[in-house]
Amino acid sequence: MRPEPPRRIADYSPLAFPAVMLTVFFVVPFGIMVMVSFFRRQQGGFYTPDFVLESYARFLSTFFGGVLSFSLGLAACVALICVIVGFPFTYELARAKRWVQVSWLVALLSVLSLSEVIIGFAWSTLLSRTAGISNLLVWLGMMDKPVALTPNFGAVLTGMVYQAFPYTVLVLYPAMARLDPTLMEAARTLGSHPLKAFLTVVVPALRNTIVATFIMVFVFALGSYLLPQLLGRPQHWTLSVLITDQAVYQSNMPFAAAMAVFLVLVTLSLVGLALLVGRKDAAT
Amino acid sequence: MSGLVLEGISKRFNNVAAVDHVDLSVPNGTFVCMLGPSGCGKTTLLRTIAGLEEPTSGRILIDGKDITKLPAHQRDFGMVFQSLALFPHLNVGENVAYPLRIRGVGKADQVKRAEELLALVDLGGFAGRPVSKLSGGQRQRVAIARALALSPKLFLLDEPLSALDAKLREAMQVELRKLQQRLGITTIVVTHDQREAMTMADLVVVMGNGRIQQAASPVEIYRKPVNSFVADFIGSTNLLPVRQAMDGQGVSAPGGTIPGVALGAGRDQATLSVRPEDVHLVPADQAPLTGRISFIRDLGASIETFVDAGGTQIVAVTSPRERAAFQVGDTVGLRLDPEACRVLSS
Numbered sequence: 001m002r003p004e005p006p007r008r009i010a011d012y013s014p015l016a017f018p019a020v021m022l023t024v025f026f027v028v029p030f031g032i033m034v035m036v037s038f039f040r041r042q043q044g045g046f047y048t049p050d051f052v053l054e055s056y057a058r059f060l061s062t063f064f065g066g067v068l069s070f071s072l073g074l075a076a077c078v079a080l081i082c083v084i085v086g087f088p089f090t091y092e093l094a095r096a097k098r099w100v101q102v103s104w105l106v107a108l109l110s111v112l113s114l115s116e117v118i119i120g121f122a123w124s125t126l127l128s129r130t131a132g133i134s135n136l137l138v139w140l141g142m143m144d145k146p147v148a149l150t151p152n153f154g155a156v157l158t159g160m161v162y163q164a165f166p167y168t169v170l171v172l173y174p175a176m177a178r179l180d181p182t183l184m185e186a187a188r189t190l191g192s193h194p195l196k197a198f199l200t201v202v203v204p205a206l207r208n209t210i211v212a213t214f215i216m217v218f219v220f221a222l223g224s225y226l227l228p229q230l231l232g233r234p235q236h237w238t239l240s241v242l243i244t245d246q247a248v249y250q251s252n253m254p255f256a257a258a259m260a261v262f263l264v265l266v267t268l269s270l271v272g273l274a275l276l277v278g279r280k281d282a283a284t
Numbered sequence: 285m286s287g288l289v290l291e292g293i294s295k296r297f298n299n300v301a302a303v304d305h306v307d308l309s310v311p312n313g314t315f316v317c318m319l320g321p322s323g324c325g326k327t328t329l330l331r332t333i334a335g336l337e338e339p340t341s342g343r344i345l346i347d348g349k350d351i352t353k354l355p356a357h358q359r360d361f362g363m364v365f366q367s368l369a370l371f372p373h374l375n376v377g378e379n380v381a382y383p384l385r386i387r388g389v390g391k392a393d394q395v396k397r398a399e400e401l402l403a404l405v406d407l408g409g410f411a412g413r414p415v416s417k418l419s420g421g422q423r424q425r426v427a428i429a430r431a432l433a434l435s436p437k438l439f440l441l442d443e444p445l446s447a448l449d450a451k452l453r454e455a456m457q458v459e460l461r462k463l464q465q466r467l468g469i470t471t472i473v474v475t476h477d478q479r480e481a482m483t484m485a486d487l488v489v490v491m492g493n494g495r496i497q498q499a500a501s502p503v504e505i506y507r508k509p510v511n512s513f514v515a516d517f518i519g520s521t522n523l524l525p526v527r528q529a530m531d532g533q534g535v536s537a538p539g540g541t542i543p544g545v546a547l548g549a550g551r552d553q554a555t556l557s558v559r560p561e562d563v564h565l566v567p568a569d570q571a572p573l574t575g576r577i578s579f580i581r582d583l584g585a586s587i588e589t590f591v592d593a594g595g596t597q598i599v600a601v602t603s604p605r606e607r608a609a610f611q612v613g614d615t616v617g618l619r620l621d622p623e624a625c626r627v628l629s630s
Contacts, residue, residue, distance in 0.1 A: 180367055180369060182365045182366075182367050182369040183369050183371060185336050185356070185363075185365065185369065186363070186365055186369035186371075187371075187382070187386075188335075188336070188355075188356040188357045189334055189335075189336070189356050189357070189361060189362070189431075189440075190357075190362075190382055190383035190386065190431075190433070190434070191357050191358075191360070191383050191386050191387060191434060192357055192383075193357055194357070196386065197357075200382075200385075200386070201371055204371075204373040204374075205372055205373045207373065
């Protein structure tokens with residue numbers, strides 16, 4: 001049964017509480033941040049109300065451009081790896097026995113429950129020279145002496161993929177579970193090797209799901225703050241790190257606010273894109 | 285021999301036999317219907333033939349060649365699935381051309397062959413349409429055209445018409461049969477609808493409990509069922525417990541005797557199967573078997589009369605023309621045609 005559309009103001013009352021919460025804790029702070037981004041920075045001190053584009057103009061610097069493109073590139077790498085690894089993994093998972101599915105999903109959910117700090121320190125220990133997995137390889141005779149695998153780009157990538165992978169699987173899982181298993185069988189009876197059938201049927205049939213998942217993981221990875229600092233060198237620091245640095249250590253609130261506004265806009269437009277792709281998926 | 289041969293095929297899932305020692309040989313060009321209640325193993329057997337399930341034991345031969353271990357994609361069989369399994373990301377033409385694309389057929393030849401196949405199933409000019417815009421019957425045809433694209437040696441269909449409404453289903457049955465006769469292709473259809481099997485098949489394979497109960501022509505299956513499972517599953521039938529009559533003439537049943545029927549040597553009791561249309565109602569003094577009419581169902585085209593003969597219900601189907609002046613509660617005589625009575629092994 002279709003619920004009746006609301007007619008009077010009172011019919012909207014269930015929305016009042018979330019609306020107030022959203023206004024007080026999101027719209028107002030975000031508005032303040034947008035305002036501050038246009039304020040004038042006082043040299044060596046605070047900032048004064050004004051309307052200048054000084055902070056946004058700094059986006060044109062090569063330093064900012066470098067950090068921005070690194071952040072986008074890192075997020076894209078993380079999303080790409082997660083989707084490439086997660087897609088076949090989820091496909092097999094959705095077809096596995098019930099108890100196998102449940103144990104994997106519980107394991108993945110438990111990774112989600114770990115905080116970024118714990119993941120960061122766990123990986124920095126695992127990749128360290130003194131206590132890391134390279135010692136295991138030495139013990140197995142595959143390496144001469146232990147090496148430090150952190151801090152470097154690979155370590156940042158590893159930690160972030162580890163963190164984003166459960167999200168990837170959870171987003172892909174419903175679409176995979178809904179996929180008609182006879183599609184693959186049909187492709188096989190029509191002369192397709194199972195691997196070819198996977199690439200010519202399952203992947204294109206779920207194209208929109210893949211795109212939507214990629215964008216979601218990309219957005220998730222774009223906001224990473226702690227892992228690049230724990231596992232990387234300063235050149236591996238992302239836009240979020242730069243924003244904190246400007247706001248807290250350099251006392252340049254207007255510039256930090258401008259970068260934050262920019263990051264939010266990029267993220268929102270990507271989410272919008274994901275929704276658009278998702279709606280096209282539902283239409284067909 | 286040429287054609288498909290199954291030798292002792294068994295398929296077990298967790299030690300439960302879905303298919304149990306099935307032997308069957310199908311000459312080339314035969315239209316086979318595998319018929320049975322749900323869970324009888326008919327779909328599993330079809331999937332085994334297609335190579336989607338590996339048999340636990342037994343051999344599958346085609347034209348004398350053992351293909352038991354051959355993977356599905358090397359068997360050159362066309363299969364239509366119950367869900368149809370049309371690829372949602374491809375349009376009608378691309379769906380039909382998919383097996384050609386996989387084989388590396390050139391683009392122009394793909395388009396040409398897809399058009400031919402679509403014309404074969406009366407869907408000429410539909411190549412550019414998305415699959416989601418088709419009706420159920422049209423999707424059905426697309427699935428058939430796609431399965432025929434590689435001119436398969438064997439054409440397998442798993443409950444292909446079950447999603448269609450009754451009228452369309454009957455039309456498609458006739459069409460499928462005509463198509464098969466035109467192409468002369470060996471076809472195996474799995475169905476639980478006996479009318480479908482009777483309409484289309486050269487050979488009806490009745491399955492129950494993972495075994496073949498009887499494999500014969502539709503008329504033989506209907507007229508000469510080998511056991512009560514087949515008799516009961518194919519059409520409706522009256523099953524009467526009978527024993528050898530004292531005087532040796534015919535058999536005695538609840539409610540009287542049936543002359544002219546012999547149980548065969550060495551048996552003194554059995555189950556007798558007689559079709560409702562072979563039971564004739566006569567005045568009570570004109571037949572040695574009598575009963576009381578408990579219910580009359582007038583269906584317009586035919587009349588079903590339920591008779592209680594000594595505790596066993598016997599149904600007689602008559603045409604309205606010969607509707608006698610019998611009422612509910614009357615005692616009537618039942619004349620059974622001895623030729624139409626079938627003694628079943630129990």
